[in-house]
Amino acid sequence: MMHPAEIEFMAENEIIQIVPTFNHASHVHLICGSYGPFRAGLPLNVPIWVALNLRQKKTCRILAPEWMAVDKLQERLEEEKASKFFTQLPTNFYLEITQMLLTVASEDIPQGNDIKTAVKDLWDLRIAKLRSSVDLFIKEGRVQASLNHLTPMEINSVRPIFPDTLDALMTLHEHINSSDDREDSSQSSVATPSSTSFSLSL
Amino acid sequence: MYRNIKPHYFSIDAIMAAQEKIQCSFIKKVEYIDFLDSINPEKDEESDPKIELPLWMIKVFLAGKSIQFDMPKAYNNIYRDVLMADANVVDLYKLSKHFYLFGKFLSQLEHREAYEVRRTLIQTFRDRFKQTMDWAQNIDDNLPCFNRLDCLERLIFNDARVAQQHLNTYLTEGSGQMEIAAMILNYRKRKMHESRVLE
Amino acid sequence: MDIDVRELIDEEDDDNQEEMTAQKVLQNVERAWLNEKFSPEILPHQTDYVDCLLEQIKGMEGNLAKLSKTDPKVDLHKLELERIKFIITSYLRTRLKKIESFCVSVLEEEATRSEEDAYLSPAEFKFAKEFALNADNHFDTILRHMPQLYNKLDRNKKIIEPNLNSFVFLKCNKHIDSVIIKNTLEGQEEEIVLEDGSQHLMPYNSVAEFVKKGSVQLI
Numbered sequence: 001m002m003h004p005a006e007i008e009f010m011a012e013n014e015i016i017q018i019v020p021t022f023n024h025a026s027h028v029h030l031i032c033g034s035y036g037p038f039r040a041g042l043p044l045n046v047p048i049w050v051a052l053n054l055r056q057k058k059t060c061r062i063l064a065p066e067w068m069a070v071d072k073l074q075e076r077l078e079e080e081k082a083s084k085f086f087t088q089l090p091t092n093f094y095l096e097i098t099q100m101l102l103t104v105a106s107e108d109i110p111q112g113n114d115i116k117t118a119v120k121d122l123w124d125l126r127i128a129k130l131r132s133s134v135d136l137f138i139k140e141g142r143v144q145a146s147l148n149h150l151t152p153m154e155i156n157s158v159r160p161i162f163p164d165t166l167d168a169l170m171t172l173h174e175h176i177n178s179s180d181d182r183e184d185s186s187q188s189s190v191a192t193p194s195s196t197s198f199s200l201s202l
Numbered sequence: 203m204y205r206n207i208k209p210h211y212f213s214i215d216a217i218m219a220a221q222e223k224i225q226c227s228f229i230k231k232v233e234y235i236d237f238l239d240s241i242n243p244e245k246d247e248e249s250d251p252k253i254e255l256p257l258w259m260i261k262v263f264l265a266g267k268s269i270q271f272d273m274p275k276a277y278n279n280i281y282r283d284v285l286m287a288d289a290n291v292v293d294l295y296k297l298s299k300h301f302y303l304f305g306k307f308l309s310q311l312e313h314r315e316a317y318e319v320r321r322t323l324i325q326t327f328r329d330r331f332k333q334t335m336d337w338a339q340n341i342d343d344n345l346p347c348f349n350r351l352d353c354l355e356r357l358i359f360n361d362a363r364v365a366q367q368h369l370n371t372y373l374t375e376g377s378g379q380m381e382i383a384a385m386i387l388n389y390r391k392r393k394m395h396e397s398r399v400l401e
Numbered sequence: 402m403d404i405d406v407r408e409l410i411d412e413e414d415d416d417n418q419e420e421m422t423a424q425k426v427l428q429n430v431e432r433a434w435l436n437e438k439f440s441p442e443i444l445p446h447q448t449d450y451v452d453c454l455l456e457q458i459k460g461m462e463g464n465l466a467k468l469s470k471t472d473p474k475v476d477l478h479k480l481e482l483e484r485i486k487f488i489i490t491s492y493l494r495t496r497l498k499k500i501e502s503f504c505v506s507v508l509e510e511e512a513t514r515s516e517e518d519a520y521l522s523p524a525e526f527k528f529a530k531e532f533a534l535n536a537d538n539h540f541d542t543i544l545r546h547m548p549q550l551y552n553k554l555d556r557n558k559k560i561i562e563p564n565l566n567s568f569v570f571l572k573c574n575k576h577i578d579s580v581i582i583k584n585t586l587e588g589q590e591e592e593i594v595l596e597d598g599s600q601h602l603m604p605y606n607s608v609a610e611f612v613k614k615g616s617v618q619l620i
Contacts, residue, residue: 004372161362163568
């Protein structure tokens with residue numbers, strides 16, 4: 001199982017732009033990459049976790065990613081409504097990034113509340129779509145699904161119930177193995193089922 | 203039969219399911235088993251047509267072709283019809299605690315209805331899935347619903363609900379960060395403690 | 402002391418080569434962590450990468466100890482180390498949990514593998530053997546009091562195995578021409594093509610070899 005906080009943890013590796021309020025001419029050589037130079041007033045790219053740390057210490061301002069704007073999100077929403085499939089989003093972590101930035105740097109992001117609402121609408125729409133496709137998938141008895149453009153958090157929203165249900169269904173279908181008998185193999189080999197239950201197909 | 207693990211010897215659910223009783227009758231004389239019917243020690247098995255035995259024991263006698271059994275109520279043709287008509291209205295737990303597991307064991311036995319039973323299990327599970335998923339998603343007040351789920355559905359439901367609660371908390375409060383911070387804090391405390399111990 | 406600080410912060414650009422490697426190693430461990438989290442079976446160990454990261458952490462911690470506490474970059478380095486430690490501990494713990502759950506079958510499979518193909522690291526292998534021994538001893542102390550007919554636990558009964566048919570979510574890192582999916586429902590096989598970058602849900606068994614080769618990432 002994956003906790004939503006762990007997915008947010010992965011989202012923190014995404015790169016965003018900040019405007020530092022301090023000067024540091026050299027790069028910071030992190031294991032995940034080198035970032036810098038930091039010049040007051042000049043934007044640069046850093047991982048989100050770096051941005052949040054600096055922002056919490058009030059040594060930078062965070063620039064909202066391009067997609068994080070009410071009109072852009074509305075467009076996405078319309079596109080999502082019109083499409084039968086899941087549309088491709090500009091980031092794999094739209095929900096988490098919005099949540100993190102609005103929590104730590106709400107003053108840096110104009111129209112924060114509207115953005116929050118728009119992102120929640122997009123999420124709700126996609127989750128509703130996802131849940132009905134999950135239901136259809138189970139009903140149709142398929143064994144392979146394409147999940148293109150679904151984000152990790154969206155996928156995690158149907159875990160564990162979706163894979164668990166499929167696992168249970170498969171086990172109900174499976175041919176008889178003596179391993180789920182509670183007796184010696186000598187007996188279970190005799191107690192074979194009628195031939196009809198072997199050729200089960202729906 | 204659940205979650206990334208193959209059925210195995212220590213499975214409590216499998217033990218419980220194999221203990222469910224089934225009504226059966228002997229078709230051949232079997233000696234030295236009077237103790238099974240302790241209430242009527244006088245009669246021998248041949249003359250007593252109906253007796254209730256646990257599933258695991260029936261398998262032993264079936265192997266010797268000395269017994270035949272009736273499908274338990276939950277799996278007979280009347281209930282199969284009910285379930286096929288609308289599985290969502292049935293209180294499965296009341297019908298059979300281990301509806302699917304016991305049913306699967308039954309369908310593996312030599313019986314003319316075995317195939318039908320298996321088909322009903324699969325169809326019932328499928329039909330009830332949407333309902334289970336919806337209940338797991340809506341956290342409030344679903345105890346009455348929960349009570350109607352069989353043990354397998356309960357396992358799936360419980361895990362789904364825990365995950366849903368995590369997600370809901372995340373969506374309303376965010377704070378994944380807080381948890382990680384707490385972890386780091388504990389780590390620092392431990393380190394501080396360690397260094398003090400070292401001193 | 403000042404030299405160390407400069408090495409840490411003002412590394413020359415020609416050191417980029419080495420830096421790339423550390424970054425790569427970190428990415429590999431992150432991938433291994435997710436794969437391990439979602440795969441039903443224990444995967445081949447990634448001790449080389451983990452050890453390499455641990456070395457990095459150790460070196461970095463040594464350098465950080467010499468830095469002034471007020472340096473704004475100290476926090477960032479410390480935070481990154483905590484993040485990496487989180488991944489490593491979560492990864493190792495996930496593996497230990499699988500070793501404990503599937504101890505007997507893990508050891509049996511490991512016995513069929515050569516040293517180069519081992520799935521368990523030497524330390525994990527030692528842990529698994531001791532765990533199995535302790536479990537056996539525990540069973541024996543209890544079963545000793547049972548009648549003779551029942552005081553042995555059959556080897557087969559002790560085996561708990563992962564269900565390799567469990568469904569997993571995955572992302573394809575490169576084009577794969579043919580993946581065979583056993584359709585238990587219809588008792589037949591399906592063959593599909595996995596496009597580069599596509600995401601799917603299917604039984605783990607169908608992609609297990611690709612997960613181990615790195616062409617499929619569990620998500």
